[in-house]
Amino acid sequence: MIPVTKPFLPPQEEYNKYLTGIWRRNWLTNMGPLASELEMKLKEHLKLDHLLYVTNGTVALQMAIKAFDLKGEIITTPFSFVATTSSIVWEGCEPVFVDIEEESLNIDTSKIEAAITENTTAILATHVYGNPCDVVAIEKIARKYHLKVIYDGAHAFGVQINGKSIFEYGDISICSLHATKLYHSIEGGLIITKDATLLKKLAYIRNFGFNGPEAFAELGINGKNSEFHAAMGLANLEYISQITDQRRKLTLQYDDKLKMLRARRPLWHLNSENNFAYYPIVFENETTMLKSMEYLKTHEIFTRRYFYPSLANTLPYLEPQDFEITDKVAQCVLCLPLYPDLSLEEVDFICRLLLRVQNN
Ligand SMILES: Cc1ncc(COP(=O)(O)O)c(C=O)c1O
Structure with a gap:
């Protein structure tokens, strides 16, 4: 798992x-x-x-x-x-x-x-x-x-x-x-x-x-x-550099192996470096995202719709409001597994499955 x-x-x-x-x-x-x-x-x-x-x-x-x-x-x-x-x-x-910016x-x-x-x-x-x-x-x-x-x-x-x-x-x-x-x-x-x-x-x-x-x-x-x-x-x-280095390696591996995936990565601030806290990808539509999430689940790989749903239209204590970009991104975003214990081979496996869903 x-x-x-x-x-x-x-x-x-x-x-x-x-x-x-x-x-x-x-x-x-x-x-x-x-x-x-x-x-x-x-x-x-x-x-x-x-x-x-x-x-x-x-x-x-x-x-x-x-x-x-x-x-x-x-x-x-x-x-x-x-x-x-x-x-x-x-x-x-x-x-x-x-509303949010589509890229960042x-x-x-x-x-x-x-x-x-x-x-x-x-x-x-x-x-x-x-x-x-x-x-x-x-x-x-x-x-x-x-x-x-x-x-x-x-x-x-x-x-x-x-x-x-x-x-x-x-x-x-x-x-x-x-x-x-x-x-x-x-x-x-x-x-x-x-x-x-x-x-x-x-x-x-x-x-x-x-x-x-x-x-x-x-x-x-x-x-x-x-x-x-x-x-x-x-x-x-004491382990923060080790943790960050490992997360960086895993992130670069995802980046490399997912080049052909029709999903985008949020654009990071140009004067700043990623801290590799998460690995979010935004699919072209919700259907592909759901299909990918479900397929990974059948292989005991768990992802998270982070953040879904939009805070503007789901909280029981607020009047619901729609926002074009937020609603679209919230429907299509998925965070992939990322933690220091994850291996590069596991990342490869996750990427292969994602590409397989796309190509089917
Ligand atoms: C964006 C954001 N704000 C606030 C919090 C709340 O932090 P905590 O869980 O430490 O209370 C979280 C926790 O996940 C978060 O992701």
């Missing part, structure tokens, strides 16, 4: 070493030494001045919206994971969807201005599959209309533009460190900002708003993460 993804696990004895320390200190959560060490090492690894390690990417999104006390309408993409939209609704704001699959910045009203307070855009949005265009629009910019970089661990971390763009960025992600701490998330004052506020928010044992600075939530999760993050960080 070949799953669509499989979490990376470090050698067990390396995780156990961290457990010994946890048992010795008896400090399990509440920003313990491992969580702090992870923050420090991630700042170094990602070349960032500030970041916070939090419970997960969803809480990070909610904390970002709360930190700016956003109200009213937030412009966002319908082609993302549900947490991008649900966080907006959860925080009492209204998502206003803007990210929010179409040329359509943002038309969606801005006097109630718009922010743009929340996703770097879909880790592929950077047009951050320059978004910044220009945000400046013109005095909007906050939050980036959902759940997939974008390690991505840079012109050598600078993608997480440096916008007012706040978030990342997910969920087990299915390129780099993970079982559950976990990062919240990143360049603004030290804002970071302090976010740190209060992460810890119920506490400012000392008997005082409160903010309305807060429990956004902390545990020492056990941080330990996994630390153990996995």
Whole structure:
């Protein structure tokens, strides 16, 4: 059986070493030494001045919206994971969807201005599959209309533009460190900002708003993460180059073997390099995509329609809305298996099956 993804696990004895320390200190959560060490090492690894390690990417999104006390309408993409939209609704704001670009699959910045009203307070855009949005265009629009910019970089661990971390763009960025992600701490998330004052506020928010044992600075939530999760993050960080190298090899193999497949790859930002988090392909139509998915399934190979369906016309708490490009792409997109344990031979086999479906 070949799953669509499989979490990376470090050698067990390396995780156990961290457990010994946890048992010795008896400090399990509440920003313990491992969580702090992870923050420090991630700042170094990602070349960032500030970041916070939090419970997960969803809480990070909610904390970002709360930190700016956003109200009213937030412009966002319908082609993302549900947490991008649900966080907006959860925080009492209204998502206003803007269609995506056909090539990059990210929010179409040329359509943002038309969606801005006097109630718009922010743009929340996703770097879909880790592929950077047009951050320059978004910044220009945000400046013109005095909007906050939050980036959902759940997939974008390690991505840079012109050598600078993608997480440096916008007012706040978030990342997910969920087990299915390129780099993970079982559950976990990062919240990143360049603004030290804002970071302090976010740190209060992460810890119920506490400012000392008997005082409160903010309305807060429990956004902390545990020492056990941080330990996994630390153990996995040692393997990040290996993980990325292996994913790169597999991706190049797919690229090579699928040259003749009538399906396209999203166009990656020209000043950035893929982090190989996913291997999405967009088929010419839904019928071919479904046929391919089913055929792979008969060989115990599992793919995922990620993201399907469009967030704009399926959530029970929102009025359904159609978007030409999003609807088309969501129907035709398929993510192929990609994880460090996958072998080149398995990739070859998957590619042969896909070409066989096409040629039948
Ligand atoms: C685009 C996007 N945003 C947000 C999230 C939520 O992250 P988490 O699962 O860490 O809460 C995910 C998770 O898959 C995601 O893909």
